[in-house]
Amino acid sequence: MERNSASVVGNIGIGKKTKKSVQRSGKLQPLIWGSILPVILIIAWEFLSKIGVFPKHLLPAPTIIISKIIEMGQDGTLWGHLGITLYRIFFGFVLGVGFAVVLGAIVGYLKKAELLLDPIFQAFRSIPSLAWVPLFILWMGIGEPSKIALIAVGVFFPVYLNIVSGIQGVDRKIIEVGRIYNFTTYQLxxxxxxxxxxxxxxxxxxxxxxxxxMFVVAAELMGASKGIGYLLVYGQNTYSPELIIASIVLFAIMGKLTDSLLKGLEGKALHWQDSFVKN
Structure with a gap:
């Protein structure tokens, strides 16, 4: 009897370990698959640079780019540029999402509000990011408010459009069911x-x-003395291709990390969905 109970406990322990290992492999699988193509491209890039296919003064090798980033990290300049760019992105993002949620909800829910407000928003959406730069400089100078406002404009429109589309795409039959059950407007x-x-x-x-x-680059053209966008422009002015590409790589890394964070929050918020997952 004791042996049987011990074997059962052992099997439970093995089952738990197996479950944990499966969960770990499930979490690592997207990372592994997502790294395959970048690694192949970096190896090919390095090889072609070494044999002279890519001129060093136009497209430096990845090792040179990484060395430049490490050098900036060691002398401390990298963290200052990253910090100020993240600061601008954060406040511009919060401001843009806040306005988009309020206005998108009003336009999506009220037909008259859509007729009144949506045409002008669609017109503003077509204005290129750089076209806002001289106007914001005129209104707010070259300080942080103009940079944050420009980023907020970029964030506003896709969030606004998706909120309006999401609200207007709600099945009318579901709303009718709610009204049958005497739901108030707030409950609906x-x-x-x-x-x-x-x-x-x-x-x-x-x-x-x-x-x-994307808009932060235009924002950091407005008299900035710090930021990844500033590094990009500084590399252009000083003809430093390694600094230009290092700035682009930093944009790509930070953009991917912040998007992954939002994607994780999205997965937790929509855990109730019975969505189709293609293997």
Whole structure:
């Protein structure tokens, strides 16, 4: 009897270890698959640079780029540039999402608000990011408010569009069911409209963050003395291709890390969805 109970306990322990290992492999699998193509491209890039296919004064090898980033990290300049760029992205993102949530919810829920506000928002959406730069400099100078406002403009439109689309895409039959059960307007929004539009809203937030990283380059053209965008322009002015590409690589890394963070939050927020996953 004791042997049987011991074997059962042992099997349970083995089962738990197996489950943990499966969970770890499941978490590592996206990282492994996502790293294959970048690693292949970096190896090919390094090889072609070594044999002279890519001129060093135009496209330095990856090892030179990494050395430049490490050098900036060791002398401390990298962290100052990263810090100020993340500061601008954070506040511009929060500001843009805040306005988009309020205005998108109003336009999506009220037909008259859509007729009144949506045409002008669609017109503003077509304005290129650089076209806002002289106007914001005129209004707010070259300080942080103009840079944050420009990033907020970039974040606003994709979030706004997805919120409006998500709310207007809610199945009318579900809303009718809520009205049959005498739901108030607040209950309809809380129990039906918000959960149904949440997936579209979260996609909009990720798209907005991506545009925020694009707009930060234009923002840091406005008299900035720090930031990754400033490094990019400084590398151009000093004809330093390794600094230009290092800045682009930093944008790519930081953009991917912040998007992965939002993607993780999206997965937790939508854990209730029975979504299709293709193997």
């Amino acid at each position: 929004i809380k129990r039906i409209i918000l959960p149904a539009s949440l997936p579209s809203f979260l996609v909009g937030i990720r798209s907005g963050l991506g545009l925020g990283w």
